[in-house]
Amino acid sequence: MTDSEVGAVSTIVGIHGIGKRQTGRHQMAPAWRAALRDGLERATGSAVAEPPLALAFYGHLFAPAATRTGTRTSTQDATRAGTGATKGPGPDPHAWLTELDGAELEDLLAAAGEAITPEEAEAAAASPAKAYTRLPRPLQTVLRALDRRFGPSAGVLYLGALREVRRYLTDTELKERIDATVRADVSPDCRVLIGHSLGSVVAFEYVRQNPGHRLDRLVTLGSPLSLRMVRRLLPNPRYGAIRGLPVTLGSWVNIRDARDPVTCGGGLRPWWPGVDDRPPVDNQGDAHAVERYLGKRETASAVLEVLPGLAP
Incomplete structure (x- = not known):
């Protein structure tokens, strides 16, 4: 069919x-x-x-407007949407996490608080840094805590999903x-x-x-x-x-x-x-x-x- x-x-x-x-x-x-x-x-x-x-x-x-017109985009444009942007060699697929504005960061950190306990956040903050080290410390903590609770890459999935939901509801x-x-x-x-x-x-x-x-x-x-x-x-x-x-x-x-x-x-x-x-x-x-x-x-x-x- x-x-x-x-x-x-x-x-x-x-x-x-x-x-x-x-x-x-x-x-x-x-x-x-x-x-x-x-x-x-x-x-x-x-x-x-x-x-x-x-x-x-x-x-x-x-998708960024430039990708719909066929013109070249920057790393920032390619990763701005938050999920599914890039894989493999090339732009950092986590780059969008460094570009969150203040309101986005506040909302996403608050949403992360619904998924993890304060104790889980404290344990993640105290553990040796092994992942997400290029990101702001608050994001490092919640991403590690989410990965510990739900499995590898769960933190990026969770925050990326909520960023798209947030964008849909606010734009x-x-x-x-x-x-x-x-x-x-x-x-x-x-x-x-x-x-x-x-x-x-x-x-x-x-x-x-x-x-x-x-x-x-x-x-x-x-x-x-x-x-x-x-x-x-x-x-x-x-x-x-x-x-x-x-x-x-x-x-x-x-x-x-x-x-x-x-x-x-x-x-x-x-x-x-x-x-x-x-x-x-x-x-x-x-x-x-x-x-x-x-x-x-x-x-x-x-x-x-x-x-x-x-x-x-």
């Missing part, structure tokens, strides 16, 4: 997460469909057809462009919206801004919506909370891995009482990866409950 064929009949739409500036919908959508198909087969115990899933893609909007022009792109990509036939990572925040905003589109289910994977910084920056953080869910949602299922640093704030039910926080899954060595989430029986079951026709 081609992307255009899926788009014409898509009852499921996915919204991707962080660090996707250099890829695109046609590259990512087949991987999402394959992973969910694996999950559906695990959930049903039978072979299933490729699911009718389309992908709303906005990652290119985070009005960028947010309007992302929201418009997603709105155009979510067809009227969509019944299940799946948001991963930052995509779960974008999905929540889609629901808030489009009250005319009733969804049978919102599925959030690896969501940072439980973090104080994220909720503080939402245009309407209490949207849907009084009723338990936004009025246009039939249901909302949240799935997280307890080892996924982006979900360290916990489940979403304390903030939206109608959310169904499913038991944590185990994505093993790549706790935040969308393919790991989509391939889980738990995610597929959340889809099958409202789209039983996907089962053979």
Whole structure:
């Protein structure tokens, strides 16, 4: 099934997460469909057809303007977005951490405090310096503490993810462009919206801004919506909370891995009482990866409950 064929009949739409500036919908959508198909087969115990899933893609909007016009960019431009900028020889992939402005640094350090305890921070500060030595000391401490708690490179993933979430919620022009792109990509036939990572925040905003589109289910994977910084920056953080869910949602299922640093704030039910926080899954060595989430029986079951026709 081609992307255009899926788009014409898509009852499921996915919204991707962080660090996707250099890829695109046609590259990512087949991987999402394959992973969910694996999950559906695990959930049903039978072979299933490729699911009718389309992908709303906005990652290119985070890229510096120069990269969209084909002109050369500086190291600063290449790393400014915060994640997925460079690999291997060349510009330092952690350079963006040295370029945080005062407000960004304050917010990210506060968010790190939600993921680690004061004792963990003290232990990281007291340990011999072995990583992130070119960064300001407060960042060294939280990055080491996050790595100790969640695994290698977890600190960069966590702060990079939250920097993109923060930028989406504070850069009005960028947010309007992302929201418009997603709105155009979510067809009227969509019944299940799946948001991963930052995509779960974008999905929540889609629901808030489009009250005319009733969804049978919102599925959030690896969501940072439980973090104080994220909720503080939402245009309407209490949207849907009084009723338990936004009025246009039939249901909302949240799935997280307890080892996924982006979900360290916990489940979403304390903030939206109608959310169904499913038991944590185990994505093993790549706790935040969308393919790991989509391939889980738990995610597929959340889809099958409202789209039983996907089962053979």
